Amino acid sequence: MGLNDIKARMHKAAEDAGRAPNSVTLIAVSKKQPNERVAAVLEQGHRCFGENRVQEAAGKWPDFRERFQEIDLHLIGPLQTNKARQAFELFQSIHSLDRPKLAKTLARLAQEEGHCPDLFVQVNTGEEDQKAGILPGDSDDFVKDCKALDLPIKGLMCIPPVDEEASLHFALLAKIAERNGLDGLSMGMSDDFEKAIALGATHIRVGSAIFGARDYA
Numbered sequence: 001m002g003l004n005d006i007k008a009r010m011h012k013a014a015e016d017a018g019r020a021p022n023s024v025t026l027i028a029v030s031k032k033q034p035n036e037r038v039a040a041v042l043e044q045g046h047r048c049f050g051e052n053r054v055q056e057a058a059g060k061w062p063d064f065r066e067r068f069q070e071i072d073l074h075l076i077g078p079l080q081t082n083k084a085r086q087a088f089e090l091f092q093s094i095h096s097l098d099r100p101k102l103a104k105t106l107a108r109l110a111q112e113e114g115h116c117p118d119l120f121v122q123v124n125t126g127e128e129d130q131k132a133g134i135l136p137g138d139s140d141d142f143v144k145d146c147k148a149l150d151l152p153i154k155g156l157m158c159i160p161p162v163d164e165e166a167s168l169h170f171a172l173l174a175k176i177a178e179r180n181g182l183d184g185l186s187m188g189m190s191d192d193f194e195k196a197i198a199l200g201a202t203h204i205r206v207g208s209a210i211f212g213a214r215d216y217a
């Protein structure tokens, strides 16, 4: 595995689906990875990364930004409203817009700051109690409300249940996006990104297949 290997598989999956390889963005998920591994991927020229915690990202990315230009950072984990301002400063995209209160907070910040990261609405496609996200049945109304707040909604994001066929969830997410006129689909991880590309993913979030196993010590 590694960056080049994943890129090759990603391009092949796009080709097989009759899609342009550059229609899929590879977000290298660097959470819980040692800085040397992240630096090695930056040295290879990659600039698009994902983190799931604001605090962890704030601890490492300002330094990387001094050493490397044009880093594109994506927040893929839950966002507390009291960290929203910090997230605005750190991230170019937020994939975890998952509740009305957060939408209102982001809209207020966007007014104050005069800009806003690109946003993806997280949909709880498996309707799991323990998982964040808008329920599929509520997502049309939520997307409408976000647009009414002038939020820059790029698309939808999902994390399928571990014990179910991911493709069913990717197809559901694509259907919800299409009927809401949204182009962005943030779906697919190390184990299933090829299936996600076949079903229209525009952003895949791949961690361990690029960097190796995470250190949870």
Ligand SMILES: *Cc1c(COP(=O)(O)O)cnc(C)c1O
Binding pocket: 029, 031, 052, 076, 077, 159, 189, 190, 191, 205, 206, 207, 208, 209
């Ligand atoms: C950690 C994480 C990933 C990457 O998972 P891998 O299995 O290591 O590719 C993708 N998306 C989200 C939301 C994550 O938290």
